[in-house]
Amino acid sequence: MRFQVINEQLASGLRKGIIGIALVLFFGTMGYRMIEGWNWLDSFYMTVITVSTVGIMEVHPLSDAGRLFTSLLIFGGVGVMAYCLTRLAEFMFQRSITNVFGRRTMMKKIAQMKQHAIICGYGRTGMRVVAELQAANKPFVVIEENEEVVKRMLELGIPHIPGDATEEETLEAAQICEADALVAALDSDAENLFLTLTASGLCRNLRVIARVHDPDNSRKFRKAGAHRVVSPISTGANQIAQLLTRPSVVDLIELVTTDKSIALQVFEHSIEEDSDMLGKTLSEARVRQTLGSMVIAVKHRDGTTAFDPGPQTKLNLGDTLVAIRQSDAGEQTL
Known part of the structure; x- marks a missing residue:
């Protein structure tokens, strides 16, 4: 400054x-x-x-x-x-x-980062992701090889590493093994697929979120190690369909998740080894009193998700509560 x-x-x-x-x-x-x-x-x-x-x-x-x-x-x-x-x-x-x-x-600063997000590509998708991460105060680093874009990020003070995101040396410089997630948002599906393979090979536990231009390539990305595959075409089409069939529901979700003036917050709470909720049911854990929230889903460690879980749902190590509450300091805003 x-x-x-x-x-x-x-x-x-x-x-x-x-x-x-x-x-x-x-x-x-x-x-x-x-x-x-x-x-x-x-x-x-x-x-x-x-x-x-x-x-x-x-x-x-x-x-x-x-x-x-x-x-x-x-x-x-x-x-x-x-x-x-x-x-x-x-x-x-x-x-x-x-x-x-x-x-x-x-x-x-980048060398000291832990549990951060790595954004590969600072195009339209990358810029929106960065804006949301900045609003949520989540640490991140951007990898970009376009010199003009790198200069702009330097002026804006955005943490970044100039270079090719598909190169192992560049990913290691971004502390990939200390990162929480990686977003593959390069220009083409071929580049994103190769990046997904490289990142998964360097760090097995890394969450890789890949953007695809062609929805038919989604299976290839999952086989390459991507945990989530996002297709702007499919997502946009689904949202239009939902607006046509259930507009009120979509409006409510958008208000809760995007409107900063709405005093509601959707967030995650992970069940760790030192958690007082470990091994208890939702009723025994008294989530509403402890977190001041209402649980709308439980993501289990095996990948399954229980929506609208009952009071007898048991909380195990690695489970994640998805809850909604009045806007206060939360664990991780969705």
Whole structure:
């Protein structure tokens, strides 16, 4: 943040210097035009060689008034030029320093990350995912090889690693074995499939969420190790169908999950070894009193999900409660 403020100040000074040079050239050209009666080109050329102090001889002989005007133009023009060049040098130097130290700080931060998400690709999907993770305060790192996109992320302060996400070295730099999940959101299904294979091979327990352009490729991704496969085409079509058949239900879900003004929160709570709920039923665990929420589903360790579980549903190690409650600090917002 400090470097950003300094850069803004230097950029402001640079803009003022450029405006100053433009004004000097304008008034110089107008002055020679009015005092000496020269044409526009000669007036502009005389102004340029005067303020740049190159020492070229005069375009035409000067009158006394013209010599006095030239003297004043030299003092004013040289001062403005010196100011602008100084600001330009400071701006370039400061940007270089900011990039070096900013990169080092970011890499140290990434090296210390645990239980974070790795977003591969900062396109339209990647940008939306990053925005949601930032809103949820979940740590993440983006892998992107497009230089222009990398520069934009650096300016925005987004944790990232420049490089090819399908390369093992790049994934290891993103601390893949310490990560909680990886999102494959590259440009093509072929790249995402190869990324899924590579990531699954490096870390078996990593949750891989892959985006597919062609829904027919979903089976290939699951065989490659993807835990979830998301097809924007299928998802969009399903949502349209739901809006046509059950619009009120869809509206309610969207309000609860996306509208920040709604005081309801859907969240997850994992049953760990030190959990007081371990081995108890929902009734015995008193979830409503403990978490202040209503359980709407239980995701078991074997992958099955019990929706609207009864009070006698037993909670085992590795189970995950999906609950809804008033908006307070939760375990993990869905």
